[in-house]
Every structure is written in C-alpha cells, then in structure tokens.
Amino acid sequence: MRSYFALMRGSYMIGLVYRFGFLFSIAGNIIYMSVTYFLWHSIYQGKATIHGLTFDQTYTYVALGSAVFILLKTYVDWQMSFDIREGMIAAYLIKPIDLQLYELFTSFGSFLMSLSAITIPTVLLLIIVFRIQIPLGLGLILFPFSLILAYLLGFCFDYFTGLLGFYTESIWGLSITKDIIVMVLSGALIPLQFFPTVIQKILLWLPFQAIYYTPLTMAAQPMLSWETFLSMLAVQIFWVITLFTLTRLFYNQAVKVLRISGG
Amino acid sequence: MHSLTDYLHLYFTIEKQYIKARMQYRADFIISSIGMFFSSLATLGIFWVIFNSIPDLAGWTFTQLIFIYGFYMIAISPMQILFDNIWQIRFHVQQGTFLKYYFRPLNMMFYYMSETFDLKGLTQLAGGIVLLIYASHQLNIVWSPLQIVLLLLTLFSASLVQISITILAGCAAFWVLDAYPILGLAWKLREYAPYPMNIFDGAFRFTFTYIIPLGFVAFYPSQLFLQPQTVSKLIYVSPIVGIGLFALTYWVWTLGVNSYTGTGS
Amino acid sequence: MSLIHVEHLSKHFKVLNRREGLSGAFRDLFSGNYRTVKAVEDISFDIEAGEIVGYIGPNGAGKSTTIKMMTGILKPTDGTLQVNGLVPYNNRIHQAQIMGVVFGQRSQLWWDLPVIESFKILKEIYKVDQATFDKHMNLFNELVGLKSLYSQQVRTLSLGQRMLCDITASFLHNPQIVFLDEPTIGLDISIKAKIRSVIKELNQIHNTTIILTTHDLGDVEALCRRIIIIDKGKILYDGDIKKVNALFGAYRTLKLQIDNFSESTLTDLRTDLAKHFDVDHGIVVAQTEEFWTDVTIDQAHTPLSDVLNFVMSGFPVSDVRIVEISMENVVQRVYDGALG
DSSP, X not given: OHHHHHHHHHHHHHHHHOHHHHHHHHHHHHHHXXXXXXXXXXXXXXXXXXXXXXXXXXXXXXXXXHHHHHHHOOOHHHHHHHHHHTTOHHHHHXXXXXXXXXXXXXXXXXXXXXXIIIIHHHHHHHHHTSOOOXXXXXXXXXXXXXXXXXXXXXXXXXXXXXXXXXXXXXXXXXXXXXXXXXXHHTTSSSOGGGSOHHHXXXXXXXXXXXXXXXXXXXXXXXXXXXXXXXXXHHHHHHHHHHHHHHHHHHHHHHHHHHHHHTO | OOOHXXXXXXXXXXXXXXXXXXXTOHHHHHHHHHHHHHHHHHHHHHHHHHTTTOSOBTTBOHHHHHHHHHHHHHHHHHHHHHSGGGGGHHHHHHHTGGGGGGSSSSOHHHHHHTTOOXXXXXXXXXXXXXXXXXXXXXXXXXXXXXXXXXXXXXXXXXXXXXXXXXXXXXXXXXXXXXOHHHHHHHHHHGGGTTSOGGGSOHHHHHXXXXXXXXXXXXXXXXXXHHOSTTOOGGGGGHHHHHHHHHHHHHXXXXXXXXXXXXXXX | OOSEEEEEEEEEEEXXXXXXXXXXXXXXXXXXXEEEEEEEEEEEEEEOTTOXXXXXXXXXXXXXXXXXXXXXXXXXXXXXXXXXXXXGGGGHHHHHTTEEEEESSSOOSOTTSBHHHHHHHHHHHTTOOHHHHHHHHHHHHHHHOGGGGTTSBGGGSOHHHHHHHHHHHHHTTOOSEEEEESTTTTOOHHHHHHHHHHHHHHXXXXXXXXXXXXXXXXXXXXXXXXXXXXXXXXXEEEEEHHHHHHHHTTEEEEEEEETTOOHHHHHHHHHHHHHHSOGGGTEEEEEOSTTEEEEEEETTTSXXXXXXXXXXXXXXXXXXEEEEOOHHHHHHHHHTTTTO
C-alpha cells in the first residue's frame, strides 16, 4: 500500500513543477468564467428564474463547472497510450501491481494538487469579484465528498478510454469523443434543468450526471433537502462501484490484445 | 526562387503523398474525424439547449447563431488543416530538429507547415458549410454573385485572423521554454469566437475586438450578411484585419527563426 | 576566388548569466547580466572546389557555429565569409540551391513516405530537370542499390540504409558543397566502409566540395586529404592529413579488465611491458575507470597483437576492448606541440 501512496506523492510533486502550465490553466479558467458570466447575464435579462434556478444559482453551477472540469481531468487515457507506445505496459504486466490502482493513485496526486491550486481561487473569485451569493447549506459540506466520488467516476471513463487504446493507436480521437460525451451528457456546461424534459429524464438515468450534475448542484443549491442529497450520493456510490467493476472486467479482455500484439 | 505557382504545385505534390501515407491508418482517421466533428459542435449544442428556454440571446435568434457558427467552423478550418504542425514546434525547437528547415531553398514557414495536412479538419469544414447553407436558407439570405465574393473574402480574412492568433502563440516557443500552455490557451479562446459580441461589456468587447480580435473570426464578418443595413463602419475593416494580423505574425515568426540558434555546438 | 573564403571570421554570443532561484529568475527579466561567449574567434581559411575537408574538434569547439554561418543560418559578428562569391546570411534560399546538408542523427527525408517520393519531392524543390534526375538516380542505384529501396517508407529503413539515402539525396541537385555531419555514427564497420566509398565516388564524379564534421577519426582517415582542427573557437591546425596521421592514425588504446586487480598489478604491468617492449616509442599504461586499465600503443612501432598476447599470457585478463584514440586526446597532443 505504501508504494501506492508514493506514487501519489510523486505526481503531486510533478504538479508543483509545472507552475507555468497551471498559471495558464487558471488564466483560461478566469476567461471562461468571465465569458460565461456575460452569456448568462444576457440569458437572464429581465428574468428572475429560469427552470426554477436564479441567475446566482445557474452561474455558480457553470463557473464551478469549469474549475471542476480541470480538477477531474486525469490524463490517464493519454498516459496509458504513451506507456504503450514506449513499450512500458509490458513492464506493468509483469510487475505484481494492479494497473487500475496504479493509474488511479498516480492521477490522484495531481488531483490533490489541482484541488488546492484551482478550486479555491475559483471560489474566491466567484464570491469577491463576481459577487455571487452562495448560501451556506448542507450541500456545501457534502460538495467535497461528492467531488471525490465524481473524480473516481471520471477516472473510470478515462481508464476505460485508455483500455480502448490497447485496440487502436488513435487515442486523440477516442479521448476527445469521450470528453465531449461526458461533458455534454453530464450537465457540465449547463444545469440539466435546461435540457428538454424528455432528454433530462434519460440523462438522469445515466452515470454521466453523477460526475458533474450531482456535485455542482450541491454547490449551487446547497439548501435542498437532505433526502435529495442523500439519494444523489447513493447514486454516485452505486455508479462508482458498478463502473469500477465493469472496467476491471474489461481490463481482462483488453490485456489479451496486448499480449497478442507484443505490447 | 520559387514562384507562387511553384509553391502551390509543390504543396500539392507533398500533400498528395502525405495523405496517401496517412490513409493507411484508416481506423485513426475515422475515429479522429468523429471526435473532431463532435467537439466542433459542442458549443452549438450549448446554444441549442439555451435556446430551448429563451426566444433570443441579446437580440439574436437561434437561426442567426447557426449562421455565425457555420461561418466560424469554415473560418477555423484552414488553420486546422494547413497549419496543424504548429503544435509540434516546441518539440522541434527544443530537440534541435528545427534546424533541418533552414537548409532547403524554401520559405521556412511553408516548409514547416507542409509537413502535416490534417485530414480530419475536413469534417469541420463540411459541417460548417452545411450549417451556413441551412441557416442562410432559413433566413432567406439572397446570394448574389457579389454576396458570394464578399463571403469568400470575409472567410479568407477571418481564417487569417484565426491562423495568426494561433501561430503567434506558437512562436512563443522560440523564446520561452515551456511555451505549450500559451498555445493551449490561444486554442481555447477560439471557442468563444461564435459568441455574439454584444453580450460583452466594454473591456471585454474591446479585448476581443482590438487586442485578440476573436470578433473578426466569425461575429463581425457575419454581420455583413445578417444585418447589412445596420452594420457599423467597424465591419468594413474585416478583410484588412486578417491580412494585417498575418503580416504581423509572419514578422514575429521571422524574428523567431532568426533568433533560433539551435542546441549543441 | 576560392569557393569558400573565410577571413578573420568571428561569432560571439551574448549569454545570460542566469541567477539562482525564483527571485533570481525574476531579476534576470529586468536587468540581465550578460557575458560574451566567443564561439568562433578570428578564423581564416580557403576551400577550393573538389576538396574533401575534415573539420574536426571536440564538442563545443565551434564546428557547428562555423557550419551554420557557412549555410547562412547565423550572422557572423565580424570578418568576411563568402561562399561562391556571395554572403550566405543574406542569401539563405539562394545559397541552399548549391548546397547539400546531411545530419547523421536525423534524416531530412520525408519520414512516412516511400523513398522514391522523397527524391521526387526534392527534384521539384531544387528544380532538377528530368534528364539529370534520371542520370543521378541511375548512378545512386549503381552505387548503393537504391532502386530496391524505392517503395519502402523511410522510417522502416535500417540506420545504414537511411544514411545512404540521405547522402545520395543530398547530391541529387548537383550541389557545389555538401556538409556531412557525423555520417557514419552508430553504424557497424562494413556499412561505414560502404558509406565512405560512396562519399568518395560522389566527390570524384561531380567534383563536389565536401566538408566533413565528425568524431570518427576513421572517417577522416578514409576520406580527407586536408584537416582543419578547431578548438575553443580557434583553428589549431590546417593542413595535410599526413602530418596529423602521425598523431593519431596509428594509436590504439587497449582497454583491459584484469581480475584480482590491485595496486601492484599496475606497477607490475608497467615493468613487464617496459622489459619486453620498447616503451619509449609509445606504450603508456594508465588506469582509467574503476576496473579498466588502458594501455595506449603506437602501432607504427609496436603491433597491438604482440602487446595483447603478452599481457594476456602474463595477467588474468577477463575482458578486452580496443578503441581508437579519442578526439580530445588528439587535440591535447596538438596543444602539447606534437605538430611542432
């Protein structure tokens, strides 16, 4: 177990080195927050609520969405594709480690790094610059836990994409498609309430909403009932367990391809 | 040394071979094209959802936004297809492999950019054309020969704006060690090009018009076709902005190329 | 007027003295503290058409800087540099027409394309007419069997094949000067020999001037009649190779791994060799890295095989390596006045 924590610490340290990249991530985030502020301000012209959400609630949701997006970005799919190309995966297959756990702990270090470097400034910006009022409710307390669960879910999708990469060299296309599917279907860019009702109902049944819609709703609408939050968390946990299991099973299939093609 | 026709013919020769070689990777082409296609439509998807709840955005209908979006997709395609090699520049500069581009009797930007031809960008181009045709049909825009010439001119200029912004950001690699994030940020900015400029207030509108002229990639030029009567003088600058910006970009590129001395002794 | 005329040529670089730490980096942005690096300092030489010149020296000597100036990439700080009557820096594209460049480490051909397509593209870039193109392609086929490689992608070629393609490609447009940088690096002995003979042939057929920069003294021995040795930006020697051959041509270093090595082994080895061989004429024993003992021999006086047999019969040798004398060693000897 100790070795897994070493992996985490290692990636945390590497994150510190790429200060320049982080700076630009934050700059990009600020620009996104500003542009969407104007966009939503325009949308809410002369309206107090749309689909039951006030401007403050919707904007909090959207603005935090971009911070969370950076937070949940694992690059696991890219890392795995890179490792295959370098022939390193063969080494993993021989060593007595679990590939999924290995990738998870490596990426978790940078997650912790991003958490402090990005989310906190974003929230501060929201409150100080954009003067958004976020009431202190239960949702805010549950938000970090929900984020961790969301992270695990997002990881599953990235890991799955990485496994798909065993079959084809086209990791860019796979990764982009995965990103888009997740972003669009999870309500990362817009609260699900805005979607047409039929589509909304479908989306709520899919695992994607548990990645963005759930935690973002907790942060944007912290005053909802504790039963609502509880069921949201339960759904998240359900999907985490399901997807972890499914991807582990898929690993057993995918690894056969590696063994055949020689890694 | 080489005339423009020489360069065109040479480009055709090189890319014909390049495409032949890339087509071996069928799966990669298909998957990448699908990925590109969806990602380029993501912002439009957002607009579609938004317009589900409101009749218009800052005075613009959804159909008008589709027009702007189609224009945008076409305008960013030349950058995607022809200049994709800019993403490798940091690698070449740091590894010293950039030196190879100095040794042929060719313009260096031409030689460097001719090394890649991004086929999947064609899906973006096709998508943009479809959207533009659909929207102009819905909006009953009349396409007289003069309008078409104007369209091609503004598309040309708009594509130059996008190309310039991206290459300028890429040129940072000549002077800065970890220049990739700069390019990444410039690339992210392009997503905001289809947004109607009048949702922004003073400072931002100023920035996106005069400093990083994203407005000229799609929004301002589209006005010439969407609201020709109420168009401000600013719009007529559209064709010149692209050319001027590209001249600046080429100048910075030349500076970078001259200052680069390579690694090793 | 010589083909390449260099007179009092200098190139100085202003290098930032980077300060330590984050605050140092910040201060550097505003008040840079520069020092001048004299990469090339007051060098002069003339090269005529048809010469094969070895331009050698240790790393950091100024070789690449000179080549970059000759190819028009770098602007000289001082002095005169003319290639074919023109100043390279102001005429990069024009000069590129009469030059060829080959890097040992990286190919200049199109990686994903079949070999023949690279040649066809070069034909168009350099505006080679069909007759010349055909003639040259036939020549290349005679020399290296190029036709058999036509349909293979460059990236699938072996290193040796790729080098041969790069070298022949650099002659396609009949350049007046070809710069070869480490053309045989990483290749085995038989391919090295093949490449050297191809270079020689091409030089003779077209009277192409060849400037060879390499660390492989075998290349230099095989190809060059004239050597220019450069170190720390200055020319140490410019002349016939025969003189320098005496410096390094015959020297070999025998690297031995001796079991049960101790202090006394080294002394014993020295005394034994001194007794048996004429040590005054060039046998030097030294201990270099941890378990290797170097015995440097001047083969002109003592056959290596004799020394090797002697040592192996008297000492428990577990591993042997034979290496040529290093470039650094050659330069050191020149400094020490070996050339008088």
